[in-house]
Amino acid sequence: MGATIIEKIIRNNTGKDVKPGDIVTVNVDRVMIHDIFIPFVASKFEEMGFQKLWDPDKVVLIYDHLVPASQVDDTRHFRVGNDFVEKYGMKNIHRADGICHQLMTEAGYVKPGNIVFGTDSHTTTYGCVGAFSSGIGYTEMASILGTGTMWVRVPETIRVNITGTLPKNVMAKDIILRLIGDLGADGATYKALEFAGDTVEAMSVASRMSMSNMAIEAGAKCALFTPDEKTAAYCEMTLTDKEKDLVGDADASYCRVINYNAEDFVPVMACPSNVDHVKPIAEIAGKEIDQVFIGSCTNGRLEDLMAAAEVLKGKKVAPFVKLIVTPASRKIYQQALENGTMAILAEAGAMITHPSCGLCCGRAGGILTDGETVVATNNRNFLGRMGTSKVGIYLASPRAAAACAVAGKIVVPE
C-alpha cells in the first residue's frame, strides 16, 4: 500500500507507519510566531511554567502585521517580542524584512519534509516546498516552545491533478480560487491537499506558494507540492533521496481525486464576502471600483509585481482609483527596484508601500468605507476585513487586479 505526501512526512518524522485518523505526536522542526500574537505566546509560555525554549534556533519571530506601528498599542507587541528574544536567547528575529510566510522559505527556515507550525493561519504556505506546515493558536505555540512536540491527527488527502498549459491571462491564483469555489470554504477541513500534474510541475515556486497559501480558505490542514529541482534551487540545497520521495504513490489512498485541464481555467474573482463565492470575471465585468491592492503573502512576490507591471506598462491608473502595491519582502522590494518593475508601477500611478501585511489585515495602508469596492490580490474578503463591513472585496490575480486599476472597473485581463 502506497502513501500520500503527508503520510510520508509524518512517517519520516515519527518513524512509524501511519494512516488517516491516527493521532500521533510529532517532533517539530521549526516554529514561527508573528507580532500580533507574541504577547499572548509569551504570557502563556510563562504561565505554563517553562524556564527555557526547547531549541531557541528553531524559533522564528517576525513582525509584519503591525509594521510600522499604526496604533500606539501596537508598540507594546514589539517591546514584549524584543524582551522575549533577549530573555530566551533567540537569534531569529525579523523586525522589518517582510511578511512572515514569505520570509520563512525565503530566509531558509523551512526545507522539504519539515514539520512547521506558525501562529498565523496562512502557515499552510510552506507546502510549496513540500513541508507539512499549519496554523495553530498561541496556547499551543507556547506548549511547543516548551516541549518541541505537538499532537496531530493524520489527515486524509485530497489529490488535485492539473495537466496542460494555462491560458496567458490565467495565474496560479485563478486555479486556487477555482478550487476553493469547487470545494467550498469547508470542503477540505481537517484534510491535506496534494497537487500534481505537468501544469504544477511547470510552475515556479512562487506560484505554488500562492496556492498552498490559500489552502486554508477551503479549511485544509496543509497543501503539499512534491519537491523538485525548482524547489532545490529556491531552497539553495541538493535534495536527498528521502526528499525526492515526497510524492504521492500511485497506489496511495485518497479520499477524493479532482482532475483539471489547465486549458479550461479562466480568470476568476472571489466575490463579497466569502472566499468560496467564486465567479468568472466575465460574469461580473463592468462594476466600478475605488481601489486596487496588489500585495500580501498570497501575491506580493516578484513574479506578481512583474505581471502587474506588464499590464500597467505605458498606462495610467484610472484617475479615481487608488492602486496600492505592497511587496511581500524587502528582498522582493529590492529585486523589483533593480529590474525596473517599481519604476513602471510608479510611472503608472501606484502607491508603493513598505513590505508588510499592509491592507490585507485591514489595519493600515488604505482601509475603505461604506459602499466602496476594492479588487485585491490577497486571500480573504471577509466582512470588515479592509475597513467597514459595507466594503465590497473582490479577490483576484495580480494580472486581473492591474487591468482593473487601469479600467477603473472590473474587467477580464488580456
Place this chain on the structure above:
Amino acid sequence: MEKFSGKVWVLGDDIDTDIIIPTEYLALETVNDMAPYAFSPLRPELAGQIQPGDIIVAGKNFGCGSSREQAPEIIKALGVKCVIAKSFARIFFRNSINNGLLLIENGELADVAKEGDTVAVSLNEAITYQGKEYPIAALPDNLMDIINAGGLVKAMRKLNGLD
C-alpha cells in the same frame, strides 16, 4: 455525564474569525477589552445581549479563517456555555479545546432552532430541543484529557510540576 441547558443565539454558515473579532481590536490588551466587539461586523448589538450560560447555534464551518485564539477566548469571556454547529474549522476547534470552550457538532439543530428558545445538552450523548433528541458524538480521549486537565495551560503546568 454533565447536563445543562441555555438560551440560544442562532447564526448562519461560515461565521469567520474576522466576524467573531475584527483585526482592528486584536491589539487591545485583554480579551475582556475585546469582548464588546465580538460579532460586530455581522451583529454589533449581539455581544451586549449574550448572557452567561447562553448557547450559540450555528451552521457549517464555524470559526473559519485566521488562527486568532482570541475568537474562542472571547466567546468564553462572554459566558457562552457552548457552541453547537454543523461543523467547525480546524484551528478554531483546537483553540477552543485548549481554552476549555466546549464545542458540539450537530448537523440538524441549526436548521430548526429559533433564537431565544432553550436547548438542553447531555454532554457526549444528546441535545434535546422541543421534545426531540439530537444525538451527538463523544470527543476522542486525547481531547478529553486536555479538557479534564482544565485546558492546555493547566496540563503543561502539571507537566512542569507546578500544580
